[in-house]
Amino acid sequence: xxxxxxxxxxxxxxxxxxxxxxxxxxxxxxxxxxxxxxxxxxxxxxxxxxxxxxxxxxxxxxxxxxxxxxxxxxxxxxxxxxxxxxxxxxxxxxxxxxxxxxxxxxxxxxxxxxxxxxxxxxxxxxxxxxxxxxxxxxxxxxxxxxxxxxxxxx
Ligand SMILES: [Zn+2]
Numbered sequence: 001x002x003x004x005x006x007x008x009x010x011x012x013x014x015x016x017x018x019x020x021x022x023x024x025x026x027x028x029x030x031x032x033x034x035x036x037x038x039x040x041x042x043x044x045x046x047x048x049x050x051x052x053x054x055x056x057x058x059x060x061x062x063x064x065x066x067x068x069x070x071x072x073x074x075x076x077x078x079x080x081x082x083x084x085x086x087x088x089x090x091x092x093x094x095x096x097x098x099x100x101x102x103x104x105x106x107x108x109x110x111x112x113x114x115x116x117x118x119x120x121x122x123x124x125x126x127x128x129x130x131x132x133x134x135x136x137x138x139x140x141x142x143x144x145x146x147x148x149x150x151x152x153x154x
Pocket of ligand 1: 134
């Protein structure tokens with residue numbers, strides 16, 4: 001099972017490939033530009049801030065990324081069994097999204113950022129993709145983390 005850094009590396013690699021492909025396709029450039037940014041934002045949020053591993057009681061990479069607000073995930077971690085419902089493909093991401101909705105909504109209101117329902121749908125799609133990549137990677141029986149592999153080659 002990958003650690004937090006490996007999960008981030010997997011997700012950011014996929015984002016890089018997908019974004020590069022998108023940007024190099026002239027027929028769709030500009031037509032979905034803003035929504036693509038919302039999808040990227042949702043994906044990055046799901047990769048770096050709101051990950052399935054927030055169900056751990058230890059300070060995970062994602063919880064550390066919250067800085068002083070990391071404590072908000074303590075009740076979630078206490079109520080979730082690691083790799084239980086939190087790592088399901090539909091309900092786990094939905095529960096985490098609902099958990100932070102008040103905070104996220106407040107931040108969006110304070111930012112004065114205008115958005116549409118379609119923008120939110122794209123952000124959710126990006127967020128869900130990041131969660132699915134995480135859960136899928138957790139199901140791959142890895143014998144070594146990337147960190148172990150790089151350590152062996154030194
Ligand atoms: Zn996990």
